[in-house]
Amino acid sequence: MIVARSPVFQLGVQSASPLAVIVGVYLLFAGHNNPGGGFAAGLVLGAVVTLRTVAGLQRPVYGPTLITGGTLLVVAVAAAPLLWGDPLLDQKVVSVDAPVLGTIKTGSALPFDIGVTAIVVGLVIALLDGLSTSEALVPDRGSPSPHRSSS
Amino acid sequence: MSTLIAATILTPLVSAVLGLAARTRTRARDAATLVGLGTAAAASLMLLVRVSTEGTHVVRVGGWHPELGIVLVADLFAALVLPVALTIIFVVELFAIGQRRTAWGANPELAGPLLGVMTAGVSLAMLTGDLFTLFVAFELILVSSYVLLTHQGRRAQIRAGMSYVAMNLLASTLFLFGLAFIYAATGTVNLALLTERIPELSEGVRLGIGAWFFVVFGTKAAVFPLFSWLPDAYPTAPTTITAVFAGLLTKIGIYAMIRFHTLTGMDRLGSVMLIVAGVTMVVGALGALAQSDVKRILSFHIISQIGYMLMGLGLFSAAGTAGAILFLVHHMPVKTVLFLVGGLIENDQGTGSLDRSGGMAARRPLIAALFAIPALSLAGLPPFSGFVAKFAVISAGIEAASIPIVVAALAAGALTLLSMAKIWIGVFWGSSPDASDGRETAPGNRRTMLAATGLAVAGTLTISLFAGTLFDLSLRASDDLRAPDSYRSAVLS
Structure with a gap:
């Protein structure tokens, strides 16, 4: 594990992750009209999860739950x-005049994007879990394969 | 009707994630996947009824105009093929539940949810009205197929999976290139707009695009020079997975080809397609003869049969296209059933090798019957659906006076029958081999597996029973495809 060799790395990841999460959340909201969106946000948050895993820090563990919840949310909004x-995937846009923040324009695209983010992050977590288990390395269990004899 | 269209794509996806969330809670997982796939199949059947009476229905996703957004088009062709495809997946999932996790069976924790994802991709591929969404749907199908093919992690699977992944990535890349060509030449990837704009292009560009997509879809469909990945990859996967792949994946390629090449009027490519079709049929049938394993023989038949569908398309006549569509509808369930029976044989004998099995006709007459019906149908003997489908294609060939291809088709039919006889002699006749050479037979839930196979055989018999109606529908679908005005006006107005 990289932690044993480099406390600098661990500390760096630890202090950078809140900032990266803020970037991810920014991308999630910016995606409505600017570059960004649920997928980009998911990738940034997924990168945070990956770095924290490599650094041996705490990270979310419920990959399949996130995938399921995200997909259900996306399908529900769709x-x-x-x-x-109305047609499939039609969206409602809401504009609110809030006191300090000014005019906020949002809509049903926001929960959709949140769902996409959840799916992406969930997939990253599931991928990391899959890589860290040894199940993938189990050799042939001696079960019959139709081509064992010929190949 | 929009709800039905949405249901065919969304319910399998929802059932997939619910199945994934249920994980080891077997009962909940099986219920989720079966209900989801069953709902999708029922919705597609209702869609067929509605579309055949009320005509093409178009869903504009998000309400965007087709120039800007995505459209889902349920025309008769899509509505005709979709229920067959979705029912197959449902039956196979039923079989997989019966088979459980055995040496031959797929891991149900993965197979159920991934079949759901694949179903969503299949529905999307058939209903989409633009080429880019078709690409996305192909990827959805492929990504789940990669996992389904290799998830047991055996050496043969990984090795075959490598060439499978490489070949499909190549085809996907070529697909993307082709999309860029089309977009550069016409400024759109929407099929309805393309029916208008592609015929306006200069002859060279038009045929270039047609030939490019013939290669792309031909790789997916495993036509003659591009088929080598198939007989290697398919037999290594668990039976249920092979059954779905055999019934569906190559057929999606043919489906896309029929849709794209007829809608854009690529009649000039017909002669090339016929040559490729003839070689594909004969090479596939000859390849099957040389094999000595049930699943490998059946895998080579897939290639040979693809040739017939390509022949129907290559004739570029109303009867030819209708024959190809009918062949598609007949072939998907028959091929799946044969692989399911192959799975029953393996379960019973512990091997799919012809040399090491025998005597099943006496011990398991029901399995023998379940094999005989689709096998005769595949070879094209009356009164089964294969006869009707082959007759439709071949009579279209005679009508077009393309004698060489007709001869090739008849010869390939005879060769198919011969290799089916080889399976019959090897597996069902003769004496039972000694069961003492350490083979692992895996009982599983035989009743569910037999029920699923029986259901599928009943389905193929239903197709032969309603062959007349289905041929009329195919003719109407092919007329719609060949005169794209109605398609265009349905989508754009």
Whole structure:
């Protein structure tokens, strides 16, 4: 493990991760009209998770839950307009005038993007979990393969 | 109707993630996947009924105009093929649940959810109205197929998986290049707009695009020079997975080819397609004869049969395209059933090798019957669906006076019958081999597996029963494809 060799790395990742999370959240909200979006946010947050794993720091562990929740959210937002006769994936845009923040324009695209972010982060976590278990390395279990004899 | 279209894509996806979340809670997982796949299949059947009476239905995703956004188009061709495909996946999932996790069976924790993802991809590939979404759907199918093919991690699977992944990545890259060409030449990837703009291009560019996509879809469909990955990869996967792959994956390539090349009027490529089709049929059938393993013989048949569909398409006549569509509808369930029976044989004998098995006709007459019906159908004997489909394609060939291809088709049919006889003699006749050479037979839940296979055989018999109706529908679908005005006006207006 890299931690044993480099406390600098561990400290660096630890202090950088809140900032990276802020960047990820910014991308999530910026994606509505500017470069960014749920997928980009998910990648940044996924990078944080990956770095924290390599550095041996605490990280979220519920990959499949995130994937499931994210997909359900995405499908719900995609299919909801069908209920009141609008086309699939139609979106509602809401504008609010908030006191300090000024005009906030958001809509049903936001939960959709959050769902996408959850899927991406969930996949990264599941991938890391998959790489860290030894199941993938189990050799042939002596089970019959139709081509064992010929190959 | 929009809800039905959405249901065919979204419910398998939802059932996939629910199945994933259920993980080892077997009952919940099986229920989630079966309900999801069953709902999708039912929705697609209702879609067929609605589309055949009310005509093409178009969903504009997000309400965007087709110039800007994505459209899903349920025309008769899509509505006809989709229920067959989705029912197959449902039956195979049923079989997989019966087979459980055995040496021959796929890991149900993965197979159920991934089949759901693949189903969503299949629905999307058939319903999409633009080429880029088709690309995305292909990737969705492929990504799940990579895992399904290799998840057991055996050496043969990994080795075959390497060439499978490499070949498909190559095809996907070529697909992307082709999309760029089309976009550069016409400024759109929407099929409805392309039906208008591609015929306006100069002859060279038009045929270049047609030939490029013939290679792309041809690689997916495993036509003659591009098939080498298939007989290597398919037999190594667990039976259930091979059954789905055999029934669906190459057929999606043919489906895309029929849709793209007829809608854009690539009649000039017909002669090339016919030559490729003829060679594909004969090489596939000859390859099958040389094998000595049930699944390998059946894998070579897939290639040979692809030739017939390509022949129907290559004739570029109304009857030819209709024959290709009917062949597609007949072939998908028959091929899947044969692989499922192959799975039953392996489960029972502990091997799929012809030399080491025998005598199953006496010990397991039901399995023998379940094999005989689709095998005769595949070889094209009356009264089964294969006869009707082959007759449609070959009579279209005679109508077009393309005698060499008709001869090739008939010869390939005879060779197919011969290799089916080889399986029959090897597996079902003769004396039972000694069971004492350390082979692992895996009982699983035989009743569920037999029920699933029986259901699928019943499905193929239903297809032969309604062959007349189906041929009429195929004719209407092929007329729609060949006169793209109706498709265009349905999508754009």
